Amino acid sequence: MAPTDLHEVANTFATGIPNLIDQVDQLVRAIPVGSVATYGDLAKSLGDSVASRWVATYLLDPACGVANLSHRVVRSTGEVGLHFSESIEAKIELLRGEGVVVVNDSIDLKIYRAQLPTIVPSLAKLKAWQRDFECPVETDFAVAKIQTIGGIDVSYGKKQAVSACCLLKSSGQTKIATHTYTGIANFPYITGYLAFREIPLHLNLLAQMQSAGTLPDVLLIDGNGRLHPRRMGIATMLGAITGIPTIGVAKKLIYGVIQVPKLKVGQWEPIVASKDEPDEILGYAIMPHTKTKHPIYVSRGFGIDDDSMKAIIERCLAGHRSPEPIYWADRESRKIASTL
């Protein structure tokens, strides 16, 4: 089987990513004078209520496309909430000027809530893709044949972001090379959708590395794999579309519970969705060394089994909290991003 041309994969993937900003702008412009919508209403129209926090963040930005209309978006409690002008009074006056009655900084949503237009529920589509993907179980991964281990991470500058991939020897301890790609992250950060924000940058970088013949045999990614509400975190998705075996390594728990919360250094503790489902192991927590209180959360991405994953992560641990490939990718990407 001929290897996939990653430049092509990068283009295809980028084409499928929705423009959430345009969609929110469209929704906000559709709120009639004298009516309001809630942050959650807008998020649900986009296809997932978890996006409500991003919607709020976006509308609080004076530079957003619809700042002049953002006073029409309020909290689900009816409270007017914050305004980009940093003056709640200004927001209230704008609403009153449009005929909305505001009492105790609150609005009666039963009266003033707008009927929003139906738009393409982009997040619901992305969610369905994550949920319906059936990750094949790998049984042939050969740890002994690994020659290089990669670590990949993104850092953000003023306008642009930098994806860096560091290559280490199979020992997981010696850095061989660093490759970087600088571009723009268009999709916002929304919990559960990190892949759509960072994968486009990673793909451009990996395409470049493919041309140079420097792709790693296994890739550690800053983020989760199977440890995800829909079992398809960024590591799973990046592996599935590139064919590169991947492992997700996160610094915070996004989902699930640690079966045995008593963590000992170097011991792998399974993470499950809930105590009621102890049989489906989504990932593991492991304390990387004595000098930290915080574990790392490791889950398989694509093309690798849990035992091989553990063996590779173990040989990548050194004096830092993160495995060396991730540690270096974080450092190298930040070094460049801080100059942008």
Place this chain on the structure above:
DNA sequence: GCGACAG
């Protein structure tokens, strides 16, 4: 009212 929420 409180807690959760990858980067």
Place this chain on the structure above:
DNA sequence: ATCTTGTCGC
């Protein structure tokens, strides 16, 4: 993730 100075500890 980023915004930021000093400070405590190995």
